[in-house]
Amino acid sequence: MPHSYDLIVGLEVHVQLQTKSKLFCRCSTKFGGPPNTQTCPVCIGMPGSLPVMNREAFRLGLKTAIALNCEIPQFTKWDRKQYYYPDLPKGYQISQYDLPMSQNGWLEISDPKKEFAAKRIGIIRAHLEEDAGKSLHDEEHGKADTRIDLNRTGTPLLEIVSAPDMRSTKEARVYLTQLRLMLLYLGVSDCNMQEGSLRVDANVNIHIQGPSGKIATPIVEVKNLNSFRHVERALAYEAKRQYDVWEETGRTIKDYPKQTRGWDDAAGTTLPQREKEESADYRYFPDPDLVPVITPKAEVEEVRSGLVELPAAIRSRLEKTYGISDYDSDVIVLQGLPFVAYFEEVAKLSGDGKKASNWVTQELLRILNDQSITLEQFPLTAPQLANLVKLVAGGEIEITRAKEVFNDMVANRRDAAAAMSALGIAKVDSSELENICKELVAANPKIVADVKAGKQQAIGALLGQAKKRNPNANPNEVRRICLELIAKMP
Amino acid sequence: MSLTRADVEKVSLLGRLRLGDAELDTMTEQMGRIVGYIEQLGELSTDNVQPMAHAQEMHNVFADDALGASLPRDAALANAPKKDAECYRVPAVLGE
Numbered sequence: 210m211p212h213s214y215d216l217i218v219g220l221e222v223h224v225q226l227q228t229k230s231k232l233f234c235r236c237s238t239k240f241g242g243p244p245n246t247q248t249c250p251v252c253i254g255m256p257g258s259l260p261v262m263n264r265e266a267f268r269l270g271l272k273t274a275i276a277l278n279c280e281i282p283q284f285t286k287w288d289r290k291q292y293y294y295p296d297l298p299k300g301y302q303i304s305q306y307d308l309p310m311s312q313n314g315w316l317e318i319s320d321p322k323k324e325f326a327a328k329r330i331g332i333i334r335a336h337l338e339e340d341a342g343k344s345l346h347d348e349e350h351g352k353a354d355t356r357i358d359l360n361r362t363g364t365p366l367l368e369i370v371s372a373p374d375m376r377s378t379k380e381a382r383v384y385l386t387q388l389r390l391m392l393l394y395l396g397v398s399d400c401n402m403q404e405g406s407l408r409v410d411a412n413v414n415i416h417i418q419g420p421s422g423k424i425a426t427p428i429v430e431v432k433n434l435n436s437f438r439h440v441e442r443a444l445a446y447e448a449k450r451q452y453d454v455w456e457e458t459g460r461t462i463k464d465y466p467k468q469t470r471g472w473d474d475a476a477g478t479t480l481p482q483r484e485k486e487e488s489a490d491y492r493y494f495p496d497p498d499l500v501p502v503i504t505p506k507a508e509v510e511e512v513r514s515g516l517v518e519l520p521a522a523i524r525s526r527l528e529k530t531y532g533i534s535d536y537d538s539d540v541i542v543l544q545g546l547p548f549v550a551y552f553e554e555v556a557k558l559s560g561d562g563k564k565a566s567n568w569v570t571q572e573l574l575r576i577l578n579d580q581s582i583t584l585e586q587f588p589l590t591a592p593q594l595a596n597l598v599k600l601v602a603g604g605e606i607e608i609t610r611a612k613e614v615f616n617d618m619v620a621n622r623r624d625a626a627a628a629m630s631a632l633g634i635a636k637v638d639s640s641e642l643e644n645i646c647k648e649l650v651a652a653n654p655k656i657v658a659d660v661k662a663g664k665q666q667a668i669g670a671l672l673g674q675a676k677k678r679n680p681n682a683n684p685n686e687v688r689r690i691c692l693e694l695i696a697k698m699p
Numbered sequence: 700m701s702l703t704r705a706d707v708e709k710v711s712l713l714g715r716l717r718l719g720d721a722e723l724d725t726m727t728e729q730m731g732r733i734v735g736y737i738e739q740l741g742e743l744s745t746d747n748v749q750p751m752a753h754a755q756e757m758h759n760v761f762a763d764d765a766l767g768a769s770l771p772r773d774a775a776l777a778n779a780p781k782k783d784a785e786c787y788r789v790p791a792v793l794g795e
Contacts, residue, residue, distance in 0.1 A: 228764045229764050229765065229766055230764050230765060230766050230767070234767070235762070235766055235767030236767070236769045237766055237769065243772075243785065244772075244785040244786050245772050245775050245776060245785060245786060245787070246769065246772050247769050248769055248775045249767075249769050249770050249775075253770075253775060261760060261761070262761050263761070264761035264763060264764060265763075265764035267761065286752040286753070291713070293715055294792075295789040295792060308752070344792055345786065346791075353791060354781070354788040354789065354790065354791060355788070355789050355791050355792045356783065356785070356787070356788055357786055357787040357788070357789055490713060495752045497753065497754070499760075500755060500757045500758050500759070500760050501752050501753055501758045502759050503758045503759060
């Protein structure tokens, strides 16, 4: 490729807020109900009906905006965004235009694998709006009709618009992962992508390093991104496509309008969708059915001080408190709050944070993945696992045997002591261990000579022999004692 | 500023109104007069007037997040020009 280019990505995330009832009426927001059984005159847009704002929806939006470091203007209002679509019964969506409930925030992202340096992704705004209904495409009746289910109509959505601050598909994925994690820790949404609780649109273009300066390609909004993996694939595809189109046509952002394209994951391509209407075409105006909301500074501070500890703060606390790596803290925090609590209990009770971290991120996670179970279904309590970790940390049992013990504890739902006696594992008495070592050293003059000549690795053969004499012999101890014995030999 | 025929054509398209030639003429004239009437406000100085988002001096009207009754499905679908047992039916949406 003759010119290098940078990928420029901004993401719009729509997240359904976890309320019982809809944003402007008291119909249920429950997912999966029989079609058109959760609607009322307000959400299907009957003349004369009046919306009233759901207090909890506003509070959840506020909480999220504050966690995203947004400014919360004292005054906010709602506007009508007008367009025609069959899943929008009123002919307009109640959204926020010029005075959103929050703006100018940021979310910090970092990569434990260090593929990019930690950076802040700007949040342009987060505003509260209502969801539309669903179009069901009728396979049975051929392609003649589209069926409309309005159960989802009016469900509260928070639209979180990032600045175009991401420079790689990886950064986009990490942003989405961290944002989702934060929303889950805040408890504002279930973020279930299969059920549409979290939806992503991507705005993407590339900046090409041209012969006489930077050239920006026309911006494309990519829709139909149903998983984070789709986002990554679609962005990579778009970058390449935009480069090729630029080479072919020379089109730039200055002479070509923004387009909307849909991601087709099976085909691995984006396809053009209807041209995006200019925002003036939505003819926004303040919704006269709703009154503005004024949020006093004191209320903002009250919400801020009541926030739970957020993922980024937990990660750095775990690293400081338990001396674990940023990679491990990331793995632990990604599993969610109950997992963090479990780890902390194991770390505290065992007195060895690093080992506790190894056990939960490797052995425990392996069991959860292999058996497709949640932490709640995992048979060992934190104190039980802590006990095993403590035995390992104290040198009472070596690591390979400890893993056998762990597997037995999980399989037979018993604690470390019971598992060890069932497996015939007992700590080898130190004098017995010393005797074994003495015998081995005496019986292997060749190895002793090798070690004396500087070939330390020759000692390895003795470890295997020690294990044969007593399977409970701790290889690290055997190595240490044998080396000491050899050093003392003339 | 007076309204042009092209303005009215655009607005009628956005509002999904199919207007004939004669109607477009009438609407251009009538809507132009309405806009002109509102434009009189431009004569006033609003430098020291706060923008207003609502005609009422009211704010923070909320409802608690509690479930209320929804319509029976039959009632919800009653006015639909086309429906089946569960859903509204509309002409196939193309281009999505």
